[in-house]
Amino acid sequence: MPYKKGDPAARVAQRKAVKSRADKFPTIKQARFIEVFDGNGTDAARTAEYSHPRQAAARLMKNPKVIAAIRGREKKRFGRRIADRKERQTFWTKVMHNPKETMKNRLKAAELLGKSQADFAERHILDAERGVHFKIDLSAPPPPSDIGNTSVGAPVGDPEDSGRDGSSPSTNVSDE
Numbered sequence: 444m445p446y447k448k449g450d451p452a453a454r455v456a457q458r459k460a461v462k463s464r465a466d467k468f469p470t471i472k473q474a475r476f477i478e479v480f481d482g483n484g485t486d487a488a489r490t491a492e493y494s495h496p497r498q499a500a501a502r503l504m505k506n507p508k509v510i511a512a513i514r515g516r517e518k519k520r521f522g523r524r525i526a527d528r529k530e531r532q533t534f535w536t537k538v539m540h541n542p543k544e545t546m547k548n549r550l551k552a553a554e555l556l557g558k559s560q561a562d563f564a565e566r567h568i569l570d571a572e573r574g575v576h577f578k579i580d581l582s583a584p585p586p587p588s589d590i591g592n593t594s595v596g597a598p599v600g601d602p603e604d605s606g607r608d609g610s611s612p613s614t615n616v617s618d619e
Contacts, residue, residue, distance in 0.1 A: 469512065472492065478516075480513055484503065488503065531555075531559065
């Protein structure tokens with residue numbers, strides 16, 4: 444039985460119809476949008492055949508159910524394809540210890556493993572009492588032994604204290 448305009452029963456029936464449509468998630472167009480969404484909502488809405496793709500994309504990207512469905516799809520799609528830190532370190536360790544690998548690959552694996560664990564980080568130590576700044580480079584091996592001339596743990600000079608030629612003030616002696 445058709446309802447007349449302004450009839451209270453018609454309003455109730457219309458509300459029920461709208462509510463029942465909202466419970467059916469996703470609609471065919473929403474499912475298509477979720478399926479083809481690749482970061483560009485307007486293109487996905489156009490592919491899903493929305494009549495006003497830009498507005499539809501904006502509306503759909505505010506819908507928590509659509510967002511959750513896209514995230515779920517992405518999680519299934521890429522969940523195990525991206526290695527985490529532990530997996531990378533395990534892989535590099537296996538390559539490094541594999542005698543069948545080329546030495547180049549083994550050394551590269553050792554380097555990447557060391558970088559991932561911050562083995563090659565430069566350390567700076569400040570001695571506040573004496574105002575001395577030490578730079579310790581842990582990535583380079585110590586230089587050949589020259590007594591009294593070591594770069595590891597040697598104080599870094601202040602640029603204002605150096606002479607014109609870059610030498611330290613103690614070696615820059617003039618006859619004046």
